[in-house]
Amino acid sequence: xxxxxxxxxxxxxxxxxxxxxxxxxxxxxxxxxxxxxxxxxxxxxxxxxxxxxxxxxxxxxxxxxxxxxxxxxxxxx
Numbered sequence: 001x002x003x004x005x006x007x008x009x010x011x012x013x014x015x016x017x018x019x020x021x022x023x024x025x026x027x028x029x030x031x032x033x034x035x036x037x038x039x040x041x042x043x044x045x046x047x048x049x050x051x052x053x054x055x056x057x058x059x060x061x062x063x064x065x066x067x068x069x070x071x072x073x074x075x076x077x
Contacts (some may be wrong), residue, residue, distance in 0.1 A: 004059050013054060036076055038074045038075060041077075043071075045069055045070050048061075048066045048070070049066060049070050051066070
């Protein structure tokens with residue numbers, strides 16, 4: 001079995017990233033917080049989709065605004 005080249009080996013890349021100034025390697029709690037944020041965004045977008053036009057108008061949103069928001073990937077604000 002062939003070993004991956006050092007520049008593509010994930011462990012080498014992670015170690016190199018830790019030693020380079022200016023490169024942030026996220027910790028496990030950072031990753032967990034990010035996943036929670038993604039889930040919350042998804043849930044809020046689903047709630048927006050379920051609202052009727054009168055409720056959306058109270059928020060100052062149109063159905064087109066909601067559709068544009070729903071089409072966004074989870075990671076995008």
